[in-house]
Amino acid sequence: MKKDITRRGLGLGASALVLAAPAVRAQTAAPTAVKIGYAVSKTGPNAGGTAVSITPNYQLWVRNVNATGGLRLGDRRAPIEVVEYDDRSSSEDAVRAIERLVNQDKVDLILAPWGTALNLAIGPVMNRAGYPQIAVNAVTDRAPDLGRRWPNSFWFLGTSAEYAAGLVELLSKQREAGLIGNNIAMVSVADGFGIDLVNAARPALQRAGFRASYDRTYPVGTQDMAPILAEAARSNPDAFIAFSYPPDTLAITEQARVSGFNPKMFYVGVGTAFPLFKERFGANAEGVMGIGGWQADSPRVQEYMRQHKELVGREPDRWGSSVCYASLEMLQQAIERVGRIDRPAIIRELQTGTFDTILGPMKLEGNVRREQWVVGQWQNGEFMAVAPAAKAGARPPVLPKPAWRST
Amino acid sequence: MSNTALAIVLAGLAAMAALPFLDTGFWLALAISIAQYAVLATAWAMFSGPTRYVSLATAAFFGIGAYTVAVLGEVLPWPVVLLVAGVIGAVLSLLVGFATLRLSGVYFVVFTFGLAELIRQLVTWFEVNVTRSMGRYVFVEITQAQIYWQLLALFGALLALGTWLARSRLGFALHVIGEDETVARHVGIDTARAKVALFALSSVFMALVGAVMAPRWTYLDPAIAFNPSISFTVLIMALLGGTRSLLGPLLGVVPLALLFEVLTARFPNHFSILVGIVFLLVVYAVPQGVSGLLARLRRGAPA
Numbered sequence: 231m232k233k234d235i236t237r238r239g240l241g242l243g244a245s246a247l248v249l250a251a252p253a254v255r256a257q258t259a260a261p262t263a264v265k266i267g268y269a270v271s272k273t274g275p276n277a278g279g280t281a282v283s284i285t286p287n288y289q290l291w292v293r294n295v296n297a298t299g300g301l302r303l304g305d306r307r308a309p310i311e312v313v314e315y316d317d318r319s320s321s322e323d324a325v326r327a328i329e330r331l332v333n334q335d336k337v338d339l340i341l342a343p344w345g346t347a348l349n350l351a352i353g354p355v356m357n358r359a360g361y362p363q364i365a366v367n368a369v370t371d372r373a374p375d376l377g378r379r380w381p382n383s384f385w386f387l388g389t390s391a392e393y394a395a396g397l398v399e400l401l402s403k404q405r406e407a408g409l410i411g412n413n414i415a416m417v418s419v420a421d422g423f424g425i426d427l428v429n430a431a432r433p434a435l436q437r438a439g440f441r442a443s444y445d446r447t448y449p450v451g452t453q454d455m456a457p458i459l460a461e462a463a464r465s466n467p468d469a470f471i472a473f474s475y476p477p478d479t480l481a482i483t484e485q486a487r488v489s490g491f492n493p494k495m496f497y498v499g500v501g502t503a504f505p506l507f508k509e510r511f512g513a514n515a516e517g518v519m520g521i522g523g524w525q526a527d528s529p530r531v532q533e534y535m536r537q538h539k540e541l542v543g544r545e546p547d548r549w550g551s552s553v554c555y556a557s558l559e560m561l562q563q564a565i566e567r568v569g570r571i572d573r574p575a576i577i578r579e580l581q582t583g584t585f586d587t588i589l590g591p592m593k594l595e596g597n598v599r600r601e602q603w604v605v606g607q608w609q610n611g612e613f614m615a616v617a618p619a620a621k622a623g624a625r626p627p628v629l630p631k632p633a634w635r636s637t
Numbered sequence: 638m639s640n641t642a643l644a645i646v647l648a649g650l651a652a653m654a655a656l657p658f659l660d661t662g663f664w665l666a667l668a669i670s671i672a673q674y675a676v677l678a679t680a681w682a683m684f685s686g687p688t689r690y691v692s693l694a695t696a697a698f699f700g701i702g703a704y705t706v707a708v709l710g711e712v713l714p715w716p717v718v719l720l721v722a723g724v725i726g727a728v729l730s731l732l733v734g735f736a737t738l739r740l741s742g743v744y745f746v747v748f749t750f751g752l753a754e755l756i757r758q759l760v761t762w763f764e765v766n767v768t769r770s771m772g773r774y775v776f777v778e779i780t781q782a783q784i785y786w787q788l789l790a791l792f793g794a795l796l797a798l799g800t801w802l803a804r805s806r807l808g809f810a811l812h813v814i815g816e817d818e819t820v821a822r823h824v825g826i827d828t829a830r831a832k833v834a835l836f837a838l839s840s841v842f843m844a845l846v847g848a849v850m851a852p853r854w855t856y857l858d859p860a861i862a863f864n865p866s867i868s869f870t871v872l873i874m875a876l877l878g879g880t881r882s883l884l885g886p887l888l889g890v891v892p893l894a895l896l897f898e899v900l901t902a903r904f905p906n907h908f909s910i911l912v913g914i915v916f917l918l919v920v921y922a923v924p925q926g927v928s929g930l931l932a933r934l935r936r937g938a939p940a
Contacts, residue, residue, distance in 0.1 A: 321854040333662035350856035
């Protein structure tokens with residue numbers, strides 16, 4: 231009888247594999263399946279980030295796990311069954327969806343939504359229900375506090391202070407090498423992440439002896455970057471820094487290209503790591519720095535890239551996506567080490583274990599992932615990690631940035 | 638509503654306060670949602686029903702209340718935070734009321750819709766240029782059950798206020814204004830003051846709901862607090878229920894809140910379009926609201 235059920239489970243796994251692409255809600259009562267639920271933003275302002283960094287990785291992971299027959303629980307394998315909802319980018323809907331997943335669908339595990347706000351919104355519910363929360367796409371300066379407050383929550387993208395510190399360290403190194411001087415021009419978007427980054431960068435720059443001769447904030451949704459860039463160019467900076475969101479990142483880079491503003495170092499914010507950036511600027515992406523980065527020459531990263539392209543039809547972004555996938559590998563290994571769906575034990579394993587992921591061995595400290603890539607640079611068509619320089623696998627940055635080519 | 642009816646309803650609310658002892662998960666979350674919209678829609682109808690001014694400012698006052706908690710929640714004791722939220726809501730509604738309640742019809746609708754966006758932008762400007770941080774953490778030790786009880790208490794208070802209002806001079810004045818504002822002015826009613834007073838009362842309740850709900854989300858930024866969809870949801874719930882009686886809006890809140898829940902759970906990918914269709918149906922098929930429909934049925938007229 232037991233054997234029979236297992237075989238049915240395997241059959242299910244195979245059929246789930248066939249159906250995996252549109253991640254359907256498999257309605258089945260197979261007792262051997264592991265039910266995994268998530269409520270992510272399919273609509274609303276967070277839909278873009280979710281579609282880039284979250285959903286493809288959840289789907290890819292479920293597909294890969296089910297292709298091997300499922301999660302290994304003791305001596306059998308249990309395929310993953312997915313229950314998914316749309317939180318419509320609303321905190322209240324996200325909270326309700328988690329309550330529904332826990333109490334109505336009675337899922338075994340829950341995957342987190344995209345963004346800081348939604349992860350904080352579901353934090354108390356996840357904590358009360360005792361589910362591990364892998365907040366993979368959230369950057370918050372309170373990450374270490376949150377890890378203590380909710381021991382079931384894990385924070386993967388670090389704090390904005392780390393990103394600012396890594397950037398300033400890189401600048402200092404280039405100055406020591408005599409490649410740039412002290413003069414910085416800096417713009418930032420007037421919204422959560424932009425403000426946090428610039429607030430962390432200002433004192434760090436000052437401590438390092440840099441002079442921000444231009445420091446300007448612009449509102450979310452600014453379309454015309456020409457005046458800002460003209461003023462920045464007039465200050466004749468050695469390095470230009472933009473703590474920008476994806477649309478602005480594209481607009482600023484485009485305007486710099488059009489106006490021929492080509493400082494020795496050119497850094498733009500969120501979105502530089504998107505494949506879209508490379509498609510849009512082609513050879514002109516070369517030398518542009520931005521937030522994120524990865525070790526593109528690692529065979530496992532290349533294998534991940536190939537699978538992602540095959541499933542989703544496009545390349546992953548070079549910042550959050552691979553971290554998201556790696557966090558799922560960690561979750562899988564934690565479950566399989568525990569050998570059953572025992573949430574407190576899985577949480578303990580995530581807190582203390584070391585895991586083997588596409589990004590190399592990974593271990594959390596105080597529920598926070600340390601040592602991440604904070605600055606990347608487009609080099610020969612790949613967004614290579616360049617900072618922190620001390621981390622194994624960092625590429626040396628290439629300065630000065632080559633001139634814009636006319637297209 | 639008679640005193641007996643009010644007493645029965647309040648007793649019913651008191652009985653519903655037992656819910657958190659039965660379930661603290663999904664059903665409590667659903668009950669919180671219903672209670673939240675019950676207060677908002679009833680408060681909305683209390684002003685918009687008699688005066689026939691369609692207000693889209695619900696999100697503005699709700700957001701003000703929520704933001705007050707985000708700013709003061711960790712500094713002041715909880716009752717004081719609620720008090721401050723109510724006072725800010727009242728002051729703002731008086732300012733807005735005196736400035737705009739002379740507008741009528743579509744001008745008022747447009748203004749109130751803009752109000753939430755205006756306040757959102759002001760808060761954003763302040764956070765960017767003065768406090769230099771966007772997004773606030775709300776770590777207040779308030780349980781879900783306490784949120785629910787506070788919402789029930791607010792609803793009870795609102796019903797008591799509404800009952801009292803219906804018998805007061807102010808209530809009568811508003812009724813006359815709703816029938817014909819020119820006549821009201823001619824019989825010596827200070828129409829502006831009556832409207833502003835009611836607008837303020839209704840707004841205070843909206844601000845309090847925002848304050849009570851804020852701890853549920855842990856994190857607030859202006860886009861979360863001043864979400865315009867709240868204004869529209871409340872409007873459609875009140876219209877479905879009917880605005881001519883005190884308990885009318887509730888008849889719209891309960892079915893729509895349940896329907897939204899079913900749609901979210903069953904049709905996560907088609908939610909928005911289905912809700913749009915529901916809105917159209919409500920406006921075309923039940924223009925007098927469910928309570929109007931019931932009243933007509935009771936009178937024996939063909940529905």
